[in-house]
Amino acid sequence: xxxxxxxxxxxxxxxxxxxxxxxxxxxxxxxxxxxxxxxxxxxxxxxxxxxxxxxxxxxxxxxxxxxxxxxxxxxxxxxxxxxxxxxxxxxxxxxxxxxxxxxxxxxxxxxxxxxxxxxxxxxxxxxxxxxxxxxxxxxxxxxxxxxxxxxxxxxxxxxxxxxxxxxxxxxxxxxxxxxxxxxxxxxxxxxxxxxxxxxxxxxxxxxxxxxxxxxxxxxxxxxxxxxxxxxxxxxxxxxxxxxxxxxxxxxxxxxxxxxxxxxxxxxx
Numbered sequence: 001x002x003x004x005x006x007x008x009x010x011x012x013x014x015x016x017x018x019x020x021x022x023x024x025x026x027x028x029x030x031x032x033x034x035x036x037x038x039x040x041x042x043x044x045x046x047x048x049x050x051x052x053x054x055x056x057x058x059x060x061x062x063x064x065x066x067x068x069x070x071x072x073x074x075x076x077x078x079x080x081x082x083x084x085x086x087x088x089x090x091x092x093x094x095x096x097x098x099x100x101x102x103x104x105x106x107x108x109x110x111x112x113x114x115x116x117x118x119x120x121x122x123x124x125x126x127x128x129x130x131x132x133x134x135x136x137x138x139x140x141x142x143x144x145x146x147x148x149x150x151x152x153x154x155x156x157x158x159x160x161x162x163x164x165x166x167x168x169x170x171x172x173x174x175x176x177x178x179x180x181x182x183x184x185x186x187x188x189x190x191x192x193x194x195x196x197x198x199x200x201x202x203x204x205x206x207x208x209x210x211x212x213x214x215x216x217x218x219x220x221x222x223x224x225x226x227x228x229x230x231x232x233x234x235x236x237x238x239x240x241x242x243x244x245x246x247x248x249x250x251x252x253x254x255x256x257x258x259x260x261x262x263x264x265x266x267x268x
Contacts, residue, residue: 004042004141004165010049014099016137016162017046018154020144021057021075028074035146036078042143042167043083043110052103054137055087055112055146056154076112080241085110122153130157140180143167180210193218197241197248204248208257215260224261232265 003139004010019039060070076089088111090097103109107122116122121129130153134140142148147155148170158164166174180188190211194200197220207214216224219236226232227245252253252259 001142001164001166001170003171004139004167005045005164007139007163010051010139012050012052014052014054014102014137015046015079016054016056016134016140016158017042017167018053018140018142018144018147018158019057019167020146021072021131022059022146023075024262025059025069025074025248027069030074030078033078036075036082038169039143039167040082042141042169043079045082045168046141047069047085048111050160052108053109053110054102056116056133058115058122058147059111060117062115062117064118064123066118070115070117072112072115079110079112083110087112090114094136095220097136102136116154118172123150123200125151125153127153127157127159127160129153131161134158134161137162140164141167143169145170145173180207184210189213189215191215191217195219195236196238197223197239197244201244201247205251207244208248208251209255211257213258213260221261224259225265230265234267 019023021035021039023035025032039051043053057072057075059072059075060067062070071091073089080087081086086108088108090102090111091114119129133154140158142155142159142164143166144155150156152222179185180190188211190207190213192200192204192207192214193216195218197204200220204214219238222232222235222237223241224245226237227242249259
């Protein structure tokens with residue numbers, strides 16, 4: 001995918017910008033704004049090119065239903081402050097909207113569609129849904145690196161209907177990945193987290209030969225702590241992962257890669 005910086009004419013073009021703004025919320029308060037802060041360079045670049053920006057994103061897992069607690073409203077407000085721009089949150093069903101109605105004046109630069117996962121078609125990678133979404137813009141930009149492995153309509157299927165580019169954050173992530181593939185320099189340590197060890201087993205197996213140390217954190221570490229015979233109480237973990245853990249440790253021993261995880265456990 002080409003970088004959006006390679007597109008020479010963005011003036012007045014409507015950009016469908018897929019972001020991952022899935023930040024932790026407590027009520028209407030944002031607990032951690034890291035994911036918002038990371039995509040500011042892409043937004044500022046598009047603003048500097050006089051583009052019209054239509055933000056697509058999600059929060060949580062509403063499973064195709066409208067859940068008010070998972071609205072993008074707090075994120076929209078946070079972006080308004082950080083960009084010093086008015087941002088209109090469109091709560092109306094986007095299927096009832098036409099492209100020309102998104103921006104009411106020349107001064108409006110950014111609008112945000114409500115949580116895309118309020119629509120069941122999103123996670124089904126529905127072709128007609130993606131096609132309809134594509135009618136809202138002229139160009140599609142994916143800057144949602146952490147969602148890009150998902151075959152969802154606003155990430156995968158939509159690229160069949162619009163000229164598609166990567167955003168600045170995705171470019172940074174890809175360049176970082178090159179440091180552990182084509183440009184690896186040792187000694188090197190990898191920190192990997194998440195909730196499910198089963199979904200990352202192939203990644204870990206591919207990383208073990210490349211790294212001197214792999215530090216496992218989060219819910220994945222709980223699996224190992226439990227495997228080692230410790231009581232983890234009701235801590236997040238995945239059932240039936242012992243064989244996977246045994247496979248990881250056997251391969252790490254063979255490849256002389258040290259697996260590091262928390263040894264101290266407190267159950268309360």
